[in-house]
Amino acid sequence: MSRSLFALIFAVITCSAHATGTAKVSAHAAxxxxxxxxxxxxxxxxxxxxxxxxxxxxxxxxxxxxxxxxxxxxxxxxxxxxxxxxxxxxxxxxxxxxxxxxxxxxxxxxxxxxTQTAKPGAAKNEATIKLGQTIYRRGDASKGLPACASCHGPTGAGIPAQYPRVGGQHADYAEVQLKAFRDGTRANDPAKIMRTIALKMTDAEIKAVTDYMAGLH
Structure with missing residues (x-):
């Protein structure tokens, strides 16, 4: 099985589990x-x-x-x-x-x-753009890390009611949140999806992908 196919299958399974865990959020109760x-x-x-x-x-x-x-x-x-x-x-x-x-x-x-319009952000670290792009678009099949785009979309717009917008988000904020998921200090992700993913990421990978996401639009 190719690495890209493995990543795709893993991402589909991950997102399916996340969708199940967010069922209560997706349906408007009011x-x-x-x-x-x-x-x-x-x-x-x-x-x-x-x-x-x-x-x-x-x-x-x-x-x-x-x-x-x-x-x-x-x-x-x-x-x-x-x-x-x-x-x-x-x-x-x-x-x-x-x-x-x-x-x-x-x-x-x-x-x-x-209903407000988000202003575009920008990636700031040219040295990590390639790594951030690879993680966001393809993930890393060697350690079971799914592509961020599989749930948050190619432009980071997310899927309303299930996966949040990450494109254009401040890299500093996003980095802190991924690390919080990784160490368990943030634990409100359905089915522990983000905690599971963040555990597979190094500090360098988190910094690279959050900087890359900041420039998505």
Whole structure:
């Protein structure tokens, strides 16, 4: 079996498992939020870290503009502790920021950011472009590492309700998240898909692929 065929088969299996794990996220349990109401919160509360239109100017804070509604809503609800249970995604800053908002307001915020236009990013390290491109497009069959494009798409646009947009995302933020998945400090990925993938990646591979993703559009 060729390496490319192995990578393709592995990626299909991986994405199928992820799709099963995200079934609850993919189906809207409630109507979409109101983007106009979300804008009121976003431009007064979220803007300092994520930009008024969701285009963050701070590399360690994610750009939210153009991200899928379902993914945004899932992350916000995961940041919030509920029913005496700890938050599924532990983050002291976001846990505190999202605490005052109810589900309706989170839907409004998700609707607002999802309808904004993401500004293009850029890869900055020419020395690692080839490695980043190889990992993103082909993965590494020798260690069972699937191609990122198999779930996030060739341009990094993702598949709404299942896989998030990664194209144009700040490399610094994406690098931190992959390392968090790898060491288990972030554990809100369905079926442990991202934790399993990140465990197969070295620091150099993570840095290369996140820099490459930043330039996708």
């Amino acid at each position: 109507p979409m939020g109101d983007a106009a109401r979300g804008k009121e919160i976003a431009t007064t509360v979220c803007a300092a870290c994520h930009g008024a239109d969701g285009n963050s100017l701070i590399p360690v804070n994610p750009t939210l503009a153009g991200q899928s509604y379902d993914y945004l809503l899932k992350q916000m609800t995961n940041f919030k502790a509920a029913d005496g249970q700890p938050a599924l995604r532990a983050n002291a800053v976001m846990g505190g920021m999202i605490a005052p908002y109810d589900l309706g307001q989170m839907r409004d915020l998700a609707a607002y950011f999802a």
